[in-house]
Amino acid sequence: MHLRFSPAEEAFRAEARAWLEANMPRTPRPTELGARAAYDQAWQRRMYDSGWAGIAWPRAHGGRGATLMEQLVWCEEYARAGAPDISTLFVGLNHAGPTLVACGSEEQKAAHLPPILRGEVIWCQGFSEPNAGSDLASLQTRAAVEGDFLVVSGQKVWTSFAHVAQFQELLVRTDPEAPRHRGITWVICPMDAPGIEIRPITTLTGESDFCEVFYDHVKIPLRNVVGQLNDGWRVAMATLSFERGTAFLAEQVRLSRRVDELVALARATPGPGGRRRAIDDDEIARRLARARAEVDALRAMTYRSVSLAARMGVPGAEASMIRLFFSELVQRIDLLAMDVQGAPAVETPASRWTELYLAGLSQTIGGGTKDIQRNIIGERVLGLPR
Amino acid sequence: MDLTLGPEETAVRDAIRNVLAERLPLARVRALASAEPGIDEALWREAGGLGWFGLGLPEAAGGGGYGAAEEMLLFVELGRALTPGPWLGTVLAVHALAGMPALAPVLAGTLCVALIDDPADTLGDGARLTGVARGVADAGAAEGFLVVGAGAVRYLPAAGLAVEGRPSLDPTRRLGDVRFAGIAAAPLAADAAALRALATLLAAAEAVGVAERTLEDSVEYAGVRQQFGRPIGSFQAVKHRCADMAVRAEVARSLTTFAAVALAEGEGAAPRHVAAAKVLATDAALANAADNVQNHGGMGFAWEADAHLYLKRAWLLEHALGTRAAHLDTLAAPWRRGE
Numbered sequence: 254m255h256l257r258f259s260p261a262e263e264a265f266r267a268e269a270r271a272w273l274e275a276n277m278p279r280t281p282r283p284t285e286l287g288a289r290a291a292y293d294q295a296w297q298r299r300m301y302d303s304g305w306a307g308i309a310w311p312r313a314h315g316g317r318g319a320t321l322m323e324q325l326v327w328c329e330e331y332a333r334a335g336a337p338d339i340s341t342l343f344v345g346l347n348h349a350g351p352t353l354v355a356c357g358s359e360e361q362k363a364a365h366l367p368p369i370l371r372g373e374v375i376w377c378q379g380f381s382e383p384n385a386g387s388d389l390a391s392l393q394t395r396a397a398v399e400g401d402f403l404v405v406s407g408q409k410v411w412t413s414f415a416h417v418a419q420f421q422e423l424l425v426r427t428d429p430e431a432p433r434h435r436g437i438t439w440v441i442c443p444m445d446a447p448g449i450e451i452r453p454i455t456t457l458t459g460e461s462d463f464c465e466v467f468y469d470h471v472k473i474p475l476r477n478v479v480g481q482l483n484d485g486w487r488v489a490m491a492t493l494s495f496e497r498g499t500a501f502l503a504e505q506v507r508l509s510r511r512v513d514e515l516v517a518l519a520r521a522t523p524g525p526g527g528r529r530r531a532i533d534d535d536e537i538a539r540r541l542a543r544a545r546a547e548v549d550a551l552r553a554m555t556y557r558s559v560s561l562a563a564r565m566g567v568p569g570a571e572a573s574m575i576r577l578f579f580s581e582l583v584q585r586i587d588l589l590a591m592d593v594q595g596a597p598a599v600e601t602p603a604s605r606w607t608e609l610y611l612a613g614l615s616q617t618i619g620g621g622t623k624d625i626q627r628n629i630i631g632e633r634v635l636g637l638p639r
Numbered sequence: 640m641d642l643t644l645g646p647e648e649t650a651v652r653d654a655i656r657n658v659l660a661e662r663l664p665l666a667r668v669r670a671l672a673s674a675e676p677g678i679d680e681a682l683w684r685e686a687g688g689l690g691w692f693g694l695g696l697p698e699a700a701g702g703g704g705y706g707a708a709e710e711m712l713l714f715v716e717l718g719r720a721l722t723p724g725p726w727l728g729t730v731l732a733v734h735a736l737a738g739m740p741a742l743a744p745v746l747a748g749t750l751c752v753a754l755i756d757d758p759a760d761t762l763g764d765g766a767r768l769t770g771v772a773r774g775v776a777d778a779g780a781a782e783g784f785l786v787v788g789a790g791a792v793r794y795l796p797a798a799g800l801a802v803e804g805r806p807s808l809d810p811t812r813r814l815g816d817v818r819f820a821g822i823a824a825a826p827l828a829a830d831a832a833a834l835r836a837l838a839t840l841l842a843a844a845e846a847v848g849v850a851e852r853t854l855e856d857s858v859e860y861a862g863v864r865q866q867f868g869r870p871i872g873s874f875q876a877v878k879h880r881c882a883d884m885a886v887r888a889e890v891a892r893s894l895t896t897f898a899a900v901a902l903a904e905g906e907g908a909a910p911r912h913v914a915a916a917k918v919l920a921t922d923a924a925l926a927n928a929a930d931n932v933q934n935h936g937g938m939g940f941a942w943e944a945d946a947h948l949y950l951k952r953a954w955l956l957e958h959a960l961g962t963r964a965a966h967l968d969t970l971a972a973p974w975r976r977g978e
Contacts (some may be wrong), residue, residue, distance in 0.1 A: 254648060254710050254900050258640050268968050322640065517669075532975055542970035546915035550890045552896035557642040564643050574886045624875070630885055631878035635858045638873040 256370050256556075258326065265319075266326045272303060273334040282337055286462070290341045290417045297342055297372025306370045307312050312352050314362060315370050321563045323554075325502060331628070345369040345376035349422040352439070356480045356578045367421070379409040379423035379442065379466060380489070387625050388444045389424075390433045390486065396425035396440070396470065398482070399477065403427070403440060405448075405471040411619075415451045415464035422471075428483050439485035441477040441482050443495055448472070459613045501579050502555055508579075510547045511586060511609075516541055516607070517589030519593045531593050547582050554578065567585065578627040580616040589612040642896055644712075651705070651918055652712045655840035663891035665908035665945050668721050672811045675804070676780035677811040678724035678751065687748020692733050695837075701746055707837060713891075714841040718924075721952055723811050725777035727845075727959075731838055736790050742839045745783070752794075753781035754838060755817065756960055760788045768819040771861065776959065778815025779804030787834050788866045791826035795819075798861060809951035820895020828976065832910075840913045841903055841958040843920040844896045848958045850888040850923035853931035853949050860935055884927045891916070891923035915964040921963050945962040 258266065268285040269495070283289050300306045308327050309314020319327060339346055349368045353362055368374045385392040395408025405425055415421070428436030444451075448471035453461040480488040518543060524531035531537050534619050554575050561569045587610040591598050594606050603611070617623035631637045644652060662682050670897075671679055684821040686692065695710045696702020703709070710730060717726055729745060732752035734741040744750035755762075755772045762768040768786065779802055786793045858881055861872030871877045898912035906912075928950035932939035939946040957963065 254642055254644065254896065256640055256642075256897070256900050256904055256906070262640075278843070315640070325640075338927065449696050494933055520974065520977070532971070538971040539964065539967040541966040541974070543918065545919050545970060546764045546894070546967075547890070549897070549912060549915050550894040553642070553893035556640060556894065557893045560641045560643045571889060574889045577882070578890060600777060619650050624879070627879040627882040630882035631872070631875075635881055635885055637858065637861060637881060 258322065262322050262326055265323050266330060269305075269327050269330040269352065270334070271391045273330055273336055276300075276303065277334055277336045279368060282340075286414075286417055289415070293337070293339065293341045294372040294375075295336060297339070297346075300494060301371045306372075307350070310350065310366075311354065314366050319554075319558055325559050330503035330507055332503040332510075335510075338507075338575070340504065341375050341417065342369075342372060344378050344413070344422065345374060345420075347442075348418070348492060349376045352481065352488060353423065355491045356439075356488045358476075358479075360476070361479060365441070365508060374420060375414060375418040377412050377415045377421045377444070377464075379412055379421045379485070381411045382408060383410055387622055390437070390547035392424055392426060392437065394423075394425050394436060395429070396427050396473075398427070399472075402472045402476050403438070403475060405440075405442070405468045405473060407468050409466045409468075410463075412453075412463050412464045412466050415444065415466050415595065416453060418509060420444060421466070424485055424489060424492045427485075431483060437481055437485040437489075438482050439488040440473055441479065442473055443472070443477075446471050446473065448468065457614070458608065501575060502552070505548065505551045505579065506588065508551070511590075512541070512544050512548055515544070515586065515590055515606075518590070522593060522595060532594075537589075537593060541591075544582075544586050546610075547585070548580075551575070551582060571628055573629045573634060576621075577623060577630065580623060580626075583613050583616045642893070642900065648709065648712065648906035650935065651694075651709055654689070654715055656719075658685070658689065659716055659722065662807050663720050663722060665721065665948070668723060668811050670949075671723050672813075678780045683724065683751060684748045687746060692748060692784050695730070696733055696737055696746075701742070702733070702737075705929065706903040706921045707840060707904050708899045710841060711844040711895060712835070713796075715848040715851070715895075716806065716967045718845035718952075718956075719761040719852040720848075720851065721811050721948055723777070725751050725781050727841055728752040728777070728781065728785050728836055730841065731787070732783065732836055734837070735785055735827050736794060739827075741783075741794065750782045751777075751780060752783040752785050753815075755784050755786045756790045756835070756838065757786055757913045758835065758961075759866055760790075762786060762788070764788060764791060765770055765819045766796075766823060766825065770819055771823045772817045772819070774814045774958075775817050776806075776807075776812060778802050778817050779813055780897070784817060786824070787831050787838070792829040792831050792834055793824040793826055795822060796813075796826050807953045807955060810876045811952065812950060812955055819822065821951070835960070836913050837901060839917050840895070840898055842896070842956055842960045843891075843913070843917040846853060846920035846924035846953065847888070847891045847895050849949050849953050849956070849959050850884075850891050850920065850927045852879070853924075853927040853946070854884045855886045856946070857884060857927075857931045857934040864936075873936075880930050884930050887923035887927055891920040895920050897946050911970065914961075916927060917961060918963045918966050919955070921957050923952070924956060928953045 273442050282292050307316030308319050309324050312318035313537040341431040351367055382392050395450040396405045423440050423442040425438055426436050427438040448531040454463040454466045522531045524534040559573050590606040591610050598607050690703045693702035694705045698704035702923040729752045732745050753775055755775050762770045782797050784795050802815050804813055805816040861877050862870055864871050897915040897918040901909040901912050932946045935946050938944045
């Protein structure tokens with residue numbers, strides 16, 4: 254066991270750090286959605302032009318083809334520099350793109366992978382439905398084969414950025430008679446197809462990045478099906494483990510910095526009772542120290558997971574434990590920030606800390622609730638009976 | 640960077656685990672505890688012969704040539720097996736006595752040493768030690784004492800010291816009060832801060848062992864114990880509790896491993912990682928051991944079942960080498976001073 258990075262990895266780190274320092278956007282990301290998407294796309298294009306786009310993507314598909322250790326180093330440096338998270342481009346770069354790499358036809362790869370890497374297109378995800386959340390395989394959005402088309406009718410929900418996206422990775426039911434995991438198809442849906450209606454949903458944060466998407470006899474060419482008809486569940490699962498090992502690295506470096514900022518806040522804010530600083534309150538000081546310890550533990554877990562994946566060649570089951578620990582740790586830190594800031598927590602416009610607290614409530618819902626994560630750990634890691 | 644066990648590290652871990660499983664099943668641990676001196680002298684000599692006490696000592700000094708990472712592996716196994724006896728003091732004494740004639744019997748496992756952690760120098764910081772060290776783990780079994788003060792490390796043979804032994808909350812571990820009546824004891828060359836950091840790491844490692852072992856016991860029981868016609872592990876209430884135990888054990892194991900490697904490599908932030916590891920490993924040991932009692936239902940509450948032994952050992956570990964609150968205060972101190 255050792256913590257040293259190889260000379261080649263250190264050289265890679267220096268290169269990444271220098272490039273990020275020289276090229277990272279210095280203006281804050283705009284709040285208005287259209288402007289925000291344009292900002293993300295311009296930054297992605299800049300990374301593409303310098304060979305930093307698709308760090309984990311294979312070289313054959315235009316990516317950097319970095320080793321697992323290099324991916325780890327890149328994520329650390331990216332977050333350390335304070336570079337913007339990929340936000341509106343997340344689904345394309347981290348989900349739809351890798352799915353096409355794994356399961357797409359040559360034609361589909363050629364058509365879609367380059368524009369995703371260049372930041373030219375925004376993708377959204379059409380998985381969840383009003384009656385298919387944690388139980389995704391119960392999805393009901395129907396697609397019938399008519400000639401060379403799939404004709405889709407139904408509804409999706411919790412679709413981030415649907416109103417600015419050009420494409421959607423869409424799961425539809427193509428065989429209602431088959432066992433539920435076997436009648437699903439994964440298809441590329443152009444968001445400008447006639448019959449699609451998008452309604453933004455305002456979340457508890459007051460923002461509207463989420464949408465409902467309605468499909469009324471939407472015609473999608475059969476050539477947009479990825480993998481085989483009725484094989485969509487396997488296609489969707491193929492990329493669930495993509496970037497698992499390093500998925501939370503950038504976020505955890507940000508979380509580490511958030512603890513530093515929270516310490517600074519606790520030194521500048523009156524504590525309970527108002528007579529001394531928040532940092533002089535034993536309970537707050539110990540909660541901050543525990544948060545620091547837990548963020549360090551998160552890094553140690555990720556390092557262990559990445560080194561295990563590097564040794565074994567595949568991500569291990571511990572990724573599900575990292576995911577659960579991360580999401581609950583974010584919420585503990587957010588809650589601590591609410592306590593440290595005191596009464597300003599309830600003023601409007603909401604402070605950054607209050608915004609983080611509210612947004613953080615989704616950490617244990619999106620991408621599999623914490624309850625589902627505990628099922629996964631219990632059954633797949635520990636081998637407990639279903 | 641690699642935080643997984645390599646082939647050699649795996650071999651070290653497996654060898655230790657196999658010897659402990661064979662020589663020290665829990666029935667043997669219970670039997671040992673009921674009689675003085677409370678340790679297995681044959682196992683002690685065997686461990687000496689296998690080089691366990693000198694794992695972290697350079698080969699030139701008679702050790703195994705490994706470091707803090709391998710010593711951590713040893714203490715995880717000791718925690719898993721609820722091993723009785725002053726292992727921590729003996730391993731630290733090997734470091735403190737390196738190069739001295741007194742090292743040989745300690746290294747060979749013919750002389751065991753208990754640790755007296757005295758960070759506030761309550762026994763004095765001069766040429767003589769005066770006062771009573773209370774609640775010293777395994778004091779009755781020890782043939783020597785390593786006193787780690789604020790800045791100085793001293794070694795004293797047990798002969799000539801008054802030791803009052805007594806049982807502790809943990810039936811597998813005895814405590815003792817050691818009386819020093821102005822005993823002359825010259826400081827050794829060893830670095831007290833470095834020894835205390837290593838001791839804290841190894842106590843954390845023992846807690847990791849408790850957290851892992853209780854998780855495994857719970858998972859095994861939840862898979863076989865039937866109620867309502869199904870294994871109780873199929874119920875989410877039990878399954879999710881086991882999942883939380885698994886996360887705690889993973890957190891504790893990862894951070895303690897990271898801290899061990901950082902310490903072995905002399906990284907500047909290593910003491911901070913060691914303190915953090917002690918906090919989270921103790922959290923994991925205490926919470927997992929209590930959950931393991933719960934998962935075993937009525938049996939978990941019975942003296943004859945083993946679940947309570949792990950919980951009680953976890954409490955002894957909380958009070959060894961700094962409580963969680965003390966370590967958290969240490970971690971927060973620079974923020975309060977304005978650093």
